[in-house]
Amino acid sequence: MVQNDKKKKKKREGSDAVITLDRVSKSYSSGSPALDNVSLTIKKGEFVFIVGDSGSGKSTLIKLLLRELTPTSGRVIVNGADVARLKRRQVPKFRRNLGIVFQDFRLLNDRNVYENVAFAQRVIQMPTKLMRKNVPNALAEVGLAGKYKAKTKQLSGGEQQRVALARALVNEPPILLADEPTGNLDPKNSWEIMKLLERINEERGTTILVVTHNREIVNEMKKRVITMKKGVVISDEEKGGYIDED
Ligand SMILES: Nc1ncnc2c1ncn2[C@@H]1O[C@H](COP(=O)(O)OP(=O)(O)OP(=O)(O)O)[C@@H](O)[C@H]1O
Numbered sequence: 169m170v171q172n173d174k175k176k177k178k179k180r181e182g183s184d185a186v187i188t189l190d191r192v193s194k195s196y197s198s199g200s201p202a203l204d205n206v207s208l209t210i211k212k213g214e215f216v217f218i219v220g221d222s223g224s225g226k227s228t229l230i231k232l233l234l235r236e237l238t239p240t241s242g243r244v245i246v247n248g249a250d251v252a253r254l255k256r257r258q259v260p261k262f263r264r265n266l267g268i269v270f271q272d273f274r275l276l277n278d279r280n281v282y283e284n285v286a287f288a289q290r291v292i293q294m295p296t297k298l299m300r301k302n303v304p305n306a307l308a309e310v311g312l313a314g315k316y317k318a319k320t321k322q323l324s325g326g327e328q329q330r331v332a333l334a335r336a337l338v339n340e341p342p343i344l345l346a347d348e349p350t351g352n353l354d355p356k357n358s359w360e361i362m363k364l365l366e367r368i369n370e371e372r373g374t375t376i377l378v379v380t381h382n383r384e385i386v387n388e389m390k391k392r393v394i395t396m397k398k399g400v401v402i403s404d405e406e407k408g409g410y411i412d413e414d
Contacts, residue, residue, distance in 0.1 A: 184211045184212045185211055186342060186375045187208075187209070187247075188209050188244075189208050189242065189245075190243040191241070192207070193205055193239060193242055193399075194225075194239050200399065202228040203229060207242075213369070215365070215378075217386050217389075217391055217392070217393045218378070218379045218396065219395050219396070221397060224396040228399075233246055233266065233343075233345065234345070238252040239252060246266070249265075264292060264339060265341055265343055267341040267343070268347070269329065270332070271347060271348035271350075273325075273328045274332065277320050279319075280316065281307065281317070281319075281331050282303055282307070282316040284320060285303045285307060285334045288335045288336075294339075304316065306334040306337055306338040310331070310333050312327065312331060315327065325357060326361065329350075329361050337368065337374070340372075341374070343374065343376075344365070344377070346380075349361055349365075365378065386408075391407065391408070392408060393405050393411075395411050
């Protein structure tokens with residue numbers, strides 16, 4: 169595609185859209201679709217909660233954004249890329265757009281804190297000199313500058329999640345996906361992680377999507393809340409809250 173067409177296309181989609189789902193459906197081999205004709209737009213710099221009962225399609229949505237899955241129909245656009253059209257060899261570079269943290273941290277438990285964060289920089293072949301600046305900066309940002317030598321299994325759950333967050337952010341992705349980031353944490357640590365995410369969103373302008381079942385946090389933070397049910401978006405509210413179905 170020539171540069172001019174690209175620009176026009178971007179304008180049509182809303183130049184500040186960083187994620188667009190355009191009539192996206194995803195069916196697995198059996199049963200009703202996991203996502204059913206979902207359209208939504210997330211703008212650069214937004215902080216969005218994605219909530220919904222188990223089986224409502226949240227993980228499917230995240231997997232489509234990461235190009236772990238491709239849609240059965242419709243388009244998924246992430247940072248200007250039509251995700252399904254990426255060639256296999258383009259996928260690793262595409263994924264640098266997305267930092268990700270998981271409920272179970274997924275750290276390298278035989279390595280220390282520094283090495284866990286440095287790993288992300290090594291993958292993108294960051295020159296050592298820059299890595300030695302970037303890793304301590306990322307650790308300082310999550311309040312773990314002093315723990316860089318600790319083995320991750322010596323850390324509390326909250327600290328482990330902060331290491332995971334530093335690792336997700338060290339390459340400065342425009343988008344951060346957090347899949348149940350507080351699912352294994354107590355309320356105090358959960359709030360610390362959420363406040364960190366909020367600060368990163370405000371200070372760096374990183375677009376943040378948080379999939380969560382944490383009703384208290386969603387209700388207190390007054391962010392945009394997208395609620396899913398059986399594969400469709402049933403509500404999308406600015407400064408929303410957790411919708412009680414029961
Ligand atoms: N690999 C798969 N093969 C077949 N069906 C699947 C697969 N993954 C998910 N599903 C189905 O798709 C639907 C949506 O699942 P999904 O995992 O996206 O929901 P979720 O909202 O993330 O749930 P949870 O909150 O439990 O993580 C469910 O009905 C689920 O059973």
